[in-house]
Amino acid sequence: MAELQEVQITEEKPLLPGQTPEVAKTHSVETPYGSVTFTVYGTPKPKRPAILTYHDVGLNYKTCFQPLFQFGDMQEIIQNFVRVHVDAPGMEEGAPVFPVGYQYPSLDQLADTIPCILQYLK
Numbered sequence: 001m002a003e004l005q006e007v008q009i010t011e012e013k014p015l016l017p018g019q020t021p022e023v024a025k026t027h028s029v030e031t032p033y034g035s036v037t038f039t040v041y042g043t044p045k046p047k048r049p050a051i052l053t054y055h056d057v058g059l060n061y062k063t064c065f066q067p068l069f070q071f072g073d074m075q076e077i078i079q080n081f082v083r084v085h086v087d088a089p090g091m092e093e094g095a096p097v098f099p100v101g102y103q104y105p106s107l108d109q110l111a112d113t114i115p116c117i118l119q120y121l122k
Helices: 061-070 072-078 107-111 114-121
Strands: 024-031 034-041 050-054 082-087
Touching: 024 114, 034 114, 050 061, 050 114, 061 072, 061 082, 082 114
Parallel strands: 050 082
Antiparallel strands: 024 034, 034 082
16 A cells, blocks of 8 residues: 655645735524524625525535635636625534434525525625
8 A cells, every 4th residue: 555645735826925815704693494604705885796605405605615716717706795605504514413303494495594694794
């Protein structure tokens, strides 16, 4: 069996001097279907457009959208938007196991949680 070797990988497009990684703020809001976690990048402002994402089945926002939003060509676009990444119940990192008998919300019910998030963000 071959021995594993440590490899150092350098970033292709490192941050420019003085540039810092974006800070994410994670929130939770109670909805009629339970608590929903979402992460906001940027500062929400009334006239500032937002990109709202909702991940695919079995993923969370990081596993579904991180490669897209970290892509070099996206940096110029996302700097002009607030990003709100919604995690379906139980899909956020470190989520507890659902109790026995828990009825997971339907897709329509999951969609109904979005207005609660938007109201929370004003």
